[in-house]
Amino acid sequence: MKDTFTMDCPQPRLLDETHQGVIGTGMDRPDGPQKVSGTAPYTADNPTEGVAHGALVRATVTRGRVAGIDRASIANLPGVIDVITDPRMTRNPAQGMAGEAPVQPGDAVHYHGQPIALVVAETFEAARDAAQRLKVTYTTENAAVTPENGEHEVGEPDAAGDFQRAFDSAEVQLDREYTTPSQVSAAMEPHAAIAEWKGNEVTLRAAQQMVRFNKAELADTLGIDESQVRILSPFVGGGFGSKLGLGPEAAAACIASQKLGRPVRVVMPRQTVFDCVLRRSETKQRVRLGATKDGRLTAISHDDQVSNLDGEGFAEPTSQASQFLYGADGLSFTQTVARIAATPAGSVRAPGEAVGMLAFESAVDELAQELGMDPLELRLKNIPATHPLDGRPYSVRRLADCLTGGAERFGWKDRAVKREGDWLVGMGMASAARSNMLVKSAARVRLTGDRAVVETDMTDIGTGTYAILAQITAEMLGLPPAQVEVRLGDSDLPGASGSGGSFGANSAGSATFLAAKDLRGQIAERLGCAVDDLTLQDGRARGANREVALSELVEAELTAEATIEAGETAETHFSSGFGAHFAEVAVNEWTGEVRVRRMLGVMAMGRILNEKTARSQAIGGMVWGIGGALTEEMVNDSRDGHVVTRDLANYHVAAHADVPRDMQVVFLEERDDWANPIQTKGIGELGISGAGAAVLNAIAHATGVRIYDFPATPDKVIAALEAKG
Amino acid sequence: MKTTLTVNGEAHEVTHDPRRSLLDTLRDDLRLTGTKKGCDHGQCGACTVLLNGERVNSCLCLTAMHDGDEVTTIEGIGSPERLSALQKAFVEKDGYQCGFCTPGQIMSATAMLREISEGAPSYVSDDLEVPKLTDTEMAERMSGNLCRCSAYPLIREAIAMASEVSQ
Ligand code: FES
Ligand code: FES
Numbered sequence: 001m002k003d004t005f006t007m008d009c010p011q012p013r014l015l016d017e018t019h020q021g022v023i024g025t026g027m028d029r030p031d032g033p034q035k036v037s038g039t040a041p042y043t044a045d046n047p048t049e050g051v052a053h054g055a056l057v058r059a060t061v062t063r064g065r066v067a068g069i070d071r072a073s074i075a076n077l078p079g080v081i082d083v084i085t086d087p088r089m090t091r092n093p094a095q096g097m098a099g100e101a102p103v104q105p106g107d108a109v110h111y112h113g114q115p116i117a118l119v120v121a122e123t124f125e126a127a128r129d130a131a132q133r134l135k136v137t138y139t140t141e142n143a144a145v146t147p148e149n150g151e152h153e154v155g156e157p158d159a160a161g162d163f164q165r166a167f168d169s170a171e172v173q174l175d176r177e178y179t180t181p182s183q184v185s186a187a188m189e190p191h192a193a194i195a196e197w198k199g200n201e202v203t204l205r206a207a208q209q210m211v212r213f214n215k216a217e218l219a220d221t222l223g224i225d226e227s228q229v230r231i232l233s234p235f236v237g238g239g240f241g242s243k244l245g246l247g248p249e250a251a252a253a254c255i256a257s258q259k260l261g262r263p264v265r266v267v268m269p270r271q272t273v274f275d276c277v278l279r280r281s282e283t284k285q286r287v288r289l290g291a292t293k294d295g296r297l298t299a300i301s302h303d304d305q306v307s308n309l310d311g312e313g314f315a316e317p318t319s320q321a322s323q324f325l326y327g328a329d330g331l332s333f334t335q336t337v338a339r340i341a342a343t344p345a346g347s348v349r350a351p352g353e354a355v356g357m358l359a360f361e362s363a364v365d366e367l368a369q370e371l372g373m374d375p376l377e378l379r380l381k382n383i384p385a386t387h388p389l390d391g392r393p394y395s396v397r398r399l400a401d402c403l404t405g406g407a408e409r410f411g412w413k414d415r416a417v418k419r420e421g422d423w424l425v426g427m428g429m430a431s432a433a434r435s436n437m438l439v440k441s442a443a444r445v446r447l448t449g450d451r452a453v454v455e456t457d458m459t460d461i462g463t464g465t466y467a468i469l470a471q472i473t474a475e476m477l478g479l480p481p482a483q484v485e486v487r488l489g490d491s492d493l494p495g496a497s498g499s500g501g502s503f504g505a506n507s508a509g510s511a512t513f514l515a516a517k518d519l520r521g522q523i524a525e526r527l528g529c530a531v532d533d534l535t536l537q538d539g540r541a542r543g544a545n546r547e548v549a550l551s552e553l554v555e556a557e558l559t560a561e562a563t564i565e566a567g568e569t570a571e572t573h574f575s576s577g578f579g580a581h582f583a584e585v586a587v588n589e590w591t592g593e594v595r596v597r598r599m600l601g602v603m604a605m606g607r608i609l610n611e612k613t614a615r616s617q618a619i620g621g622m623v624w625g626i627g628g629a630l631t632e633e634m635v636n637d638s639r640d641g642h643v644v645t646r647d648l649a650n651y652h653v654a655a656h657a658d659v660p661r662d663m664q665v666v667f668l669e670e671r672d673d674w675a676n677p678i679q680t681k682g683i684g685e686l687g688i689s690g691a692g693a694a695v696l697n698a699i700a701h702a703t704g705v706r707i708y709d710f711p712a713t714p715d716k717v718i719a720a721l722e723a724k725g
Numbered sequence: 726m727k728t729t730l731t732v733n734g735e736a737h738e739v740t741h742d743p744r745r746s747l748l749d750t751l752r753d754d755l756r757l758t759g760t761k762k763g764c765d766h767g768q769c770g771a772c773t774v775l776l777n778g779e780r781v782n783s784c785l786c787l788t789a790m791h792d793g794d795e796v797t798t799i800e801g802i803g804s805p806e807r808l809s810a811l812q813k814a815f816v817e818k819d820g821y822q823c824g825f826c827t828p829g830q831i832m833s834a835t836a837m838l839r840e841i842s843e844g845a846p847s848y849v850s851d852d853l854e855v856p857k858l859t860d861t862e863m864a865e866r867m868s869g870n871l872c873r874c875s876a877y878p879l880i881r882e883a884i885a886m887a888s889e890v891s892q
Contacts, residue, residue: 026819028816028817028819029816029819031824032815032816032821033805033806033808033812033816034805034824035815035821035824035827036803036808036812036813036815036816036821036824036827036828036831037759037799037800037802037803037804037805037808037812037828038757038758038759038760038761038798038799038800038827038828039759039800039804039805040824041758042758042761042825044752044758044762045752045758047756047758123742124749124753125742125744125745125749126742129744185873186873187823187825187873188761188763188769188771188823188825188826188871188872188873188874189761189763189823189825190762190763190764235823235824236823237761237823237824237825238822238823238825238873238874239823240873267762269765270763270764270765270766270768270769461823462821462822462823462824462874463822464822612819613819613822615819616819616822616874616876616879617822619875619876619878619879620822620874620875620876621875622875623875623877624875647764647766647768648763648764648766648768648769648871649766649768653871653873654875654877655868655869655871655877656863656864656865656867656868656870656877656880656881657864657865657868659864659875659877659878660878661860661864661878661881661882662878663878
């Protein structure tokens with residue numbers, strides 16, 4: 001392994017100097033033909049000889065112990081092979097980047113719906129039936145299932161200046177409370193695993209986002225060495241955080257397969273996905289803003305209460321973006337975590353911003369209203385010079401350009417409430433922000449003649465990894481992208497960041513870039529020129545007055561592997577994607593129905609690697625914004641905590657009819673020299689951050705009423721309209 | 726029990742559990758895994774196939790009830806080497822991300838285009854006699870096909886593009 005490159009200072013913009021001209025272009029995904037023809041192999045699609053089918057049995061009590069499992073209760077059902085219980089089985093998926101086994105509860109039950117056993121049968125039908133019929137007895141204990149009743153852990157505030165003094169003496173004050181329900185990722189592909197042992201080595205095909213971490217999690221779960229584990233995740237049917245960590249289906253499949261000596265497949269039914277895959281916590285948020293009459297923010301506070309199961313380290317970072325969007329004399333952010341016995345909480349797309357910005361950007365909008373000021377102006381006026389909490393300079397930040405450019409494109413200045421029959425039409429906007437990261441990643445690039453292969457355990461969960469790694473390599477080596485093959489999602493390949501936190505392209509992309517850069521050095525050496533004089537284009541190398549086809553120059557394979565990790569720039573500069581969202585909505589004054597008519601997101605997210613896949617992700621995020629604002633709501637029973645909305649009919653994700661055709665995305669040209677050597681920033685989550693607030697602010701503009709308990713479902717809109725009279 | 730089905734023009738006799746869904750027969754018995762299972766409850770559309778020419782959620786069909794029926798799956802629409810106009814349009818417009826809902830979207834859209842061309846109206850049709858392929862019509866008629874990656878506007882751009890090509 002080569003030395004690790006650490007990002008300690010800005011790097012030259014090599015991708016602006018190269019000649020192939022494919023970086024940034026909206027190239028079609030190379031995996032597209034497989035996806036549209038149904039031949040892309042997702043986990044459960046893999047044919048496996050002799051496979052047995054597993055169904056997870058789940059607890060029907062909230063807290064207690066499994067006292068007995070009556071195996072005889074299903075022994076006579078045809079096709080049933082075994083009921084597996086094992087101390088290595090896991091309670092819930094690992095948190096993202098855990099790299100160690102999730103809680104292995106033994107016979108303890110910590111939440112309603114927790115996996116407690118695996119029924120294995122010859123057919124899927126038999127396993128499903130037997131898992132439901134299996135008689136289980138429990139001893140039970142009382143447990144708090146609502147955040148109000150749970151034990152509260154109050155954190156230390158993140159603060160700067162004297163918030164209380166600044167707020168108390170502010171000329172204008174706003175103090176509002178907001179609530180958001182739990183939400184779920186609901187990736188279209190349910191969690192799936194197929195495990196098979198050869199000797200003491202296991203191969204797991206699974207739907208996972210972070211193979212490098214998942215490998216460590218599986219080895220730790222099974223009590224074996226990482227060298228005995230291979231994970232394959234070449235195609236993943238969406239993740240959004242839900243597949244960051246190794247799930248109970250994967251652990252159970254491996255354990256059962258080992259015990260039975262044959263391959264075992266476990267695919268979660270949709271209801272199980274709702275019950276025991278990590279949810280986004282519900283939140284209770286209090287936003288306090290103080291300002292001068294002319295709209296200078298003097299005090300900012302955003303306190304929140306979230307929940308999780310005892311001992312789970314994750315807490316929804318609700319106020320993450322509120323901490324650096326605007327400046328004030330005093331700022332304060334305090335988080336409280338309530339401990340409850342319910343499905344554990346974890347990362348769901350844009351943890352923090354997705355729900356935090358619904359509240360925060362609603363409050364900023366309402367403050368503008370109180371000040372009689374254009375909400376756009378209020379935001380523009382309060383962009384801080386440096387990070388308000390720690391004083392770090394921003395790496396590159398085009399928030400103001402996004403706000404003003406978006407306003408112009410959207411026709412913001414001409415907004416007026418229109419009435420069209422029963423419909424009230426209005427416009428809203430919000431800032432967007434999502435902090436940017438670089439996570440340790442490795443990649444290998446091999447070049448033979450004019451064909452290259454990229455190898456990394458990085459995943460493509462719909463994000464476009466296959467496309468962008470081919471583009472980076474093609475650009476660096478002067479090849480048509482069709483001559484670059486990208487191999488992903490195999491734990492035997494160099495370990496990458498995985499897909500999460502919008503850092504995948506930054507991290508795996510940079511590792512690929514560095515490996516390809518190394519190859520450029522090797523090519524220059526063969527050509528006998530300085531690497532700075534080397535030009536690579538269309539499979540030909542030029543330099544030192546020579547031009548040679550790569551097919552001649554590189555007869556035997558050249559290979560390079562590179563590893564990158566964050567360095568000093570992460571300490572000295574604060575990097576974040578920024579943007580502005582605009583929405584136009586129509587609200588039916590009698591039914592309370594809200595229709596989004598059009599949306600615009602203007603975003604500055606560093607170098608765009610593929611205009612087409614980047615746009616898709618941004619649109620996807622904005623649609624999630626619509627879902628968070630209007631429909632998405634997980635409901636837990638207040639007596640035993642069980643998930644009531646446990647399927648796609650009761651948990652409403654946006655459908656075609658909820659999303660207008662007019663969803664525009666504009667990327668501003670930007671390079672983030674402090675972020676990584678390819679000058680990129682994350683994309684997948686910026687689209688959602690603030691998008692829902694734009695929709696909610698448009699409702700307020702159209703109707704003159706505000707909703708504080710999200711989502712803004714018709715019942716709440718009608719109640720607010722009636723209260724206004 | 727035994728059921729005979731014609732799938733993508735080929736006759737198959739399958740021996741199956743009486744509880745078997747058409748979706749599981751296609752995926753696990755016939756190894757036609759292009760049809761996806763997203764919910765198994767008729768709530769997502771990932772399993773959409775054509776049954777005697779009409780789109781259905783194959784997870785809601787019991788195999789035993791379809792003796793003698795004809796089924797078309799995504800594998801019967803085109804292969805990576807020979808994509809249909811709709812499949813090509815999805816690639817060009819990026820009408821997907823993870824791709825898991827995509828076979829269902831394409832099967833549904835294939836049938837939807839025919840339904841409109843045959844004059845079947847929907848809840849949002851302005852003209853009940855001659856419905857047009859507007860974006861509103863497409864959004865209404867495709868709403869049984871969820872896409873959590875939320876490629877919706879691009880899916881509809883792809884459908885519109887393919888329908889122009891075919892006209
Ligand atoms: S799998 Fe059939 S509708 Fe979801
Ligand atoms: S492309 Fe991922 S669900 Fe539609």
